[in-house]
Amino acid sequence: MTDRPRDIAGPLGTLSGWGRYPRAESRILRAEAPDRLPGLVAAGTDYVARGNGRAYGDAAIGLHQTVLMRRLDRFRGFDPDSGRLTVEAGVLLADILDVVVPRGFFPFVVPGTRLVTVGGMIAADVHGKNHHREGGFGDHLDALTLLLPDGRPLRCSREDNPELFTATVGGMGLTGLIVDATFRLRPIESGWIRQETEVATNLSGLVAALDRSAEATYCVAWIDCQSRGGHLGRGLVFRGEHASAAECAGLAPPRAAGRAAVPVPVDMPSWTLNPLTVGAFNALYHRRGAAAARRPAYVPWRQYFFPLDGLSDWNRLYGRRGFVQHQCVIPPGSAQPVLAEILERVARLGSASPLAVLKRLGPGSGLLSFPMDGYTLALDLPANAAALALLDEIDRLVVPAGGRLYLAKDSRQTRATFEAGYPGLGEFRRLRHAIGAERRLTSHLSARLGV
Amino acid sequence: MAGRKTLLLVGATSDIGRAVASRYAREGWAIVLTARDPSAARRDTDDLSVRTGEPVAVLPLDVLALDTLAAFVDALPVLPDTVVCVVGELGDQNRAEADPEHAARVMATNYLGPSLLLGILADRFAARGHGTIVGVSSVAGDRGRGSNYVYGSAKAGFTAFLSGLRNRLARGPVRVVTVKPGFVRTRMTQALSLPPLLTAEPAEVGAAIYAAAERGRADVVYVRPVWRLVMAIIRAIPEPIFKRLRL
Numbered sequence A: 001m002t003d004r005p006r007d008i009a010g011p012l013g014t015l016s017g018w019g020r021y022p023r024a025e026s027r028i029l030r031a032e033a034p035d036r037l038p039g040l041v042a043a044g045t046d047y048v049a050r051g052n053g054r055a056y057g058d059a060a061i062g063l064h065q066t067v068l069m070r071r072l073d074r075f076r077g078f079d080p081d082s083g084r085l086t087v088e089a090g091v092l093l094a095d096i097l098d099v100v101v102p103r104g105f106f107p108f109v110v111p112g113t114r115l116v117t118v119g120g121m122i123a124a125d126v127h128g129k130n131h132h133r134e135g136g137f138g139d140h141l142d143a144l145t146l147l148l149p150d151g152r153p154l155r156c157s158r159e160d161n162p163e164l165f166t167a168t169v170g171g172m173g174l175t176g177l178i179v180d181a182t183f184r185l186r187p188i189e190s191g192w193i194r195q196e197t198e199v200a201t202n203l204s205g206l207v208a209a210l211d212r213s214a215e216a217t218y219c220v221a222w223i224d225c226q227s228r229g230g231h232l233g234r235g236l237v238f239r240g241e242h243a244s245a246a247e248c249a250g251l252a253p254p255r256a257a258g259r260a261a262v263p264v265p266v267d268m269p270s271w272t273l274n275p276l277t278v279g280a281f282n283a284l285y286h287r288r289g290a291a292a293a294r295r296p297a298y299v300p301w302r303q304y305f306f307p308l309d310g311l312s313d314w315n316r317l318y319g320r321r322g323f324v325q326h327q328c329v330i331p332p333g334s335a336q337p338v339l340a341e342i343l344e345r346v347a348r349l350g351s352a353s354p355l356a357v358l359k360r361l362g363p364g365s366g367l368l369s370f371p372m373d374g375y376t377l378a379l380d381l382p383a384n385a386a387a388l389a390l391l392d393e394i395d396r397l398v399v400p401a402g403g404r405l406y407l408a409k410d411s412r413q414t415r416a417t418f419e420a421g422y423p424g425l426g427e428f429r430r431l432r433h434a435i436g437a438e439r440r441l442t443s444h445l446s447a448r449l450g451v
Numbered sequence B: 001m002a003g004r005k006t007l008l009l010v011g012a013t014s015d016i017g018r019a020v021a022s023r024y025a026r027e028g029w030a031i032v033l034t035a036r037d038p039s040a041a042r043r044d045t046d047d048l049s050v051r052t053g054e055p056v057a058v059l060p061l062d063v064l065a066l067d068t069l070a071a072f073v074d075a076l077p078v079l080p081d082t083v084v085c086v087v088g089e090l091g092d093q094n095r096a097e098a099d100p101e102h103a104a105r106v107m108a109t110n111y112l113g114p115s116l117l118l119g120i121l122a123d124r125f126a127a128r129g130h131g132t133i134v135g136v137s138s139v140a141g142d143r144g145r146g147s148n149y150v151y152g153s154a155k156a157g158f159t160a161f162l163s164g165l166r167n168r169l170a171r172g173p174v175r176v177v178t179v180k181p182g183f184v185r186t187r188m189t190q191a192l193s194l195p196p197l198l199t200a201e202p203a204e205v206g207a208a209i210y211a212a213a214e215r216g217r218a219d220v221v222y223v224r225p226v227w228r229l230v231m232a233i234i235r236a237i238p239e240p241i242f243k244r245l246r247l
Helices: A034-041 A091-101 A118-123 A161-166 A203-212 A277-291 A301-303 A314-318 A332-347 A385-399 A416-420 A425-434 A444-449 B015-026 B043-052 B064-073 B093-098 B098-128 B149-169 B203-215 B226-236
Strands: A012-016 A022-028 A047-050 A065-068 A074-077 A084-088 A105-107 A141-147 A153-159 A177-187 A192-200 A218-223 A235-242 A297-299 A323-330 A357-361 A374-382 B007-008 B029-033 B057-060 B083-085 B131-136 B174-180 B220-222
Touching: A034 A141, A034 A153, A034 A177, A034 A235, A074 A091, A074 A161, A074 B043, A091 A105, A091 A118, A118 A177, A118 B015, A141 A161, A141 A357, A153 A161, A153 A425, A161 A425, A192 A203, A192 A301, A203 A218, A203 A235, A203 A332, A203 A357, A277 A332, A297 A301, A297 A323, A323 A332, A332 A374, A332 A385, A374 A385, A385 A416, A416 A444, B007 B015, B007 B098, B015 B043, B015 B203, B029 B043, B064 B098, B093 B098, B093 B149, B098 B131, B098 B174, B131 B149, B131 B203, B149 B174, B174 B203, B203 B220, B220 B226
Parallel strands: A022 A065, A047 A065, B007 B029, B007 B083, B029 B057, B083 B131, B131 B174, B174 B220
Antiparallel strands: A012 A022, A074 A084, A084 A177, A105 A177, A141 A153, A141 A177, A192 A235, A192 A297, A218 A235, A218 A357, A323 A374, A357 A374
16 A cells, blocks of 8 residues: 555554454544534545444444544524524434433434434444334435545535435445435424233234234234244334323322443453343343233333443453344245244254344335335344354345345355345446546445455 | 523633533523634634523633733623633743743633732622632643643643632632643544543533532532542652653
């Protein structure tokens, strides 16, 4: 590599995603203020933005340079009449929630962690437990400012530059740096979620329970990955509704500040999450769910939406080798047999994740958005050879079924799998060419998949 | 709102300043900020007013313009209940050794301006009958080290000024609190590689300042208590040995 002046190239750092696999070196650039971004990336090559580093794989590691966006963390404006919030892209969802929940608002879409930036939520077009009803984060986005590879800030919305808007939603940061965004919030009456739990003893029961829950505001199923045979795919379906002010009048308000997250202070030995500990965890979870199934429970919003945020650095549970997340979506027609086959193979491997989550998705809105009409299954596995081989097998089931993998969680799918799953890719590449993004905006993910 | 308390925050656009303002705002305080150039601080004041749900006042103040400080205090719309001064500039030690102008600026920003301003406010607080003064100083002022003694000496002066002010006012109604944050992960320190156990987040500093000023009785606060021990050891090293250490 040729030597570049240090202030342009940035100091070298080693980055990884939340799964801590893979790791790669990249030159670190730091965004300090929106008006200084054009100068920062003027001479940039093969860079990509990085928010809070919660994408699991290599999406937020620039091939040459990585632009840290967390310091663009200012709120710009909030209109309580329309519920419209404008923030810089590095603002964390956690900070938004702290500000808007006490004022009676909640984002339409939140992912499974609140430790993500707004820019990251747009780039991954994140979905929550309500995609079947509300769509993804991008569906509630009014406008954003995109810093094009030539250094020009461009306002994008459904009216202004709609092609770039649609490509940027779910576009994994590959159309430019997202500088700020305006999106809508929904009014809520309380910080409580009324949760109903239904037990399903096998996969068809679980899928049927999900389908029956289409009217629920939030719905998610948890699968016990250790069960096989007649119990294959047994699990719990959780339905949730924002509780009205009246029904939770007697409840103490959810704690304002919340407990500080309990840290996982060191890398756990790799055997911490072995089949025995995972099995015990799963059995306990299952019993608790079965006991709760008879009556609705009121759960504070933090605990309902972000249970793992209570354990900071939980990725260290998997040890130094890290772990891989795998999230696929399978169209409804072929979903059940394909899901059964996947779960059977996962159970056979034996080192299954404590977290296998099944949700219903509706159609996606961005050119490369992950969601499509179907069922999405999320697994996490330690990054070892057996698990990686299993994931290759799973991909060979997903592709013929017409499914695809979530890019925000991917670190290892092949180009063929990717190209088969994302029909918008040709149009996306054409747009990238038109704005001069090739060789300018490149992440390890985009280089690996040939975006 | 009757009975509502007011915070005057000097140096509000630093990372620590933003954290302090957020913390006080969450407790319902009215916030008055100062900035050298209020229009350049717009991004930060918009941020604070959205976060707090109400407008935030910004007054122009340059703490280096020493002859304007008394007039600034006279012109305050309301004498605050608490003043927190987070003004500071790390500067560049190497440059300060060769460039007296840079060294003088670091000294003035960390010592002269903050001390004189807080001294004026202390007298007004004493005349009114209540008030709390919080000066954010630094562990760097606890002992001069070769790697940052220009900054450190200015902070040492500020620490001594606060100590003397506290001593003078101890029998009266005005409290003086010295805060030594230790390492803090901010824009000012981002080029340094900092030991995680000794390094606080700005929000931690904001919380510690609020707790010390409005809830506690401590006179000198180390944001992470381990720093009290670290600095006690550093101060205890005999000079003949200390002078040979690379610190």
